[in-house]
Amino acid sequence: MMVSNDSLTALEWFGLESGFPRRYSGGGANYNDVFRWVYDALFDLNLEADVVPADAAACEGGSDVKVLAVYDHHAWSGPAIATRAVGRGSITHLAAMTSPALTRALLRLVARRAGATDWAADLAGTITVRKGVNGAGRPLAYLLNYSRDAVRVTLPVGGRDVLGTARPAGGALAAGADVVVPAWGVLAVEGERD
Incomplete structure (x- = not known):
């Protein structure tokens, strides 16, 4: 821009x-x-x-x-x-x-x-996605639910649940898995190094 x-x-x-x-x-x-x-x-x-x-x-x-x-x-x-x-x-x-x-x-x-x-554009209108890289050089995907209702999404990427939103903290999340992001919640997915 x-x-x-x-x-x-x-x-x-x-x-x-x-x-x-x-x-x-x-x-x-x-x-x-x-x-x-x-x-x-x-x-x-x-x-x-x-x-x-x-x-x-x-x-x-x-x-x-x-x-x-x-x-x-x-x-x-x-x-x-x-x-x-x-x-x-x-x-x-x-x-x-x-x-x-x-x-x-x-x-x-x-x-x-x-x-x-990329895959984030496919989720537009359902959930907000922001991406980054952490200090260990691993990709992070933040799925942000700016809604008063929980949102179910199919994960386009796999990794670990950093915050314990959908699995216990550090738990594995497979690409293609259905997860629920709670109302006003965030799911942070840490992937593997590229």
């Missing part, structure tokens, strides 16, 4: 709601609101993201731009969503604030095209 100080400044001077400086037009959405709109969609999809500064040189020009959506508005025209190849990857520019559902659909499409999805 690229962030831009130029965009932050532009939103202060040309507010989303009024088109006038935010401080003179009663506020409205700010850059953090826009950032969270995209980041929340990534979170909902179990897609982890790095935040990097915008590199204008990588984003400029090119006739290979593919327009995915255009504005249908009396005052605005041109691409609302566009993508283009950059090096071995691509960049997708979202220049419109869409519904959360459309934002998630677009991000899901972009992530799949980039090969950036």
Whole structure:
């Protein structure tokens, strides 16, 4: 996810709601609101993201731009969503604030095209997944249940139950096993070194 100080400044001077400086037009959405709109969609999809500064040189020009959506508005025209190849990857520019559902659909499409999805994306909407590596160099998968109801999932990965959520602490968890993550609970799975 690229962030831009130029965009932050532009939103202060040309507010989303009024088109006038935010401080003179009663506020409205700010850059953090826009950032969270995209980041929340990534979170909902179990897609982890790095935040990097915008590199204008990588984003400029090119006739290979593919327009995915255009504005249908009396005052605005041109691409609302566009993508283009950059090096071995691509960049997708979202220049419109869409519904959360459309934002998630677009991000899901972009992530799949980039090969950036894995088993965690398959659990999106059921349970939140975050991954990391512990001090011993072993992969960790955190299955977080942000719900008042217990959630049953089929584990796509195996390892050990670090916290004793589904098995006694340190107990084996096989890939493909059904486990229950309690309401507001977390299952931490420690895998083997890659």
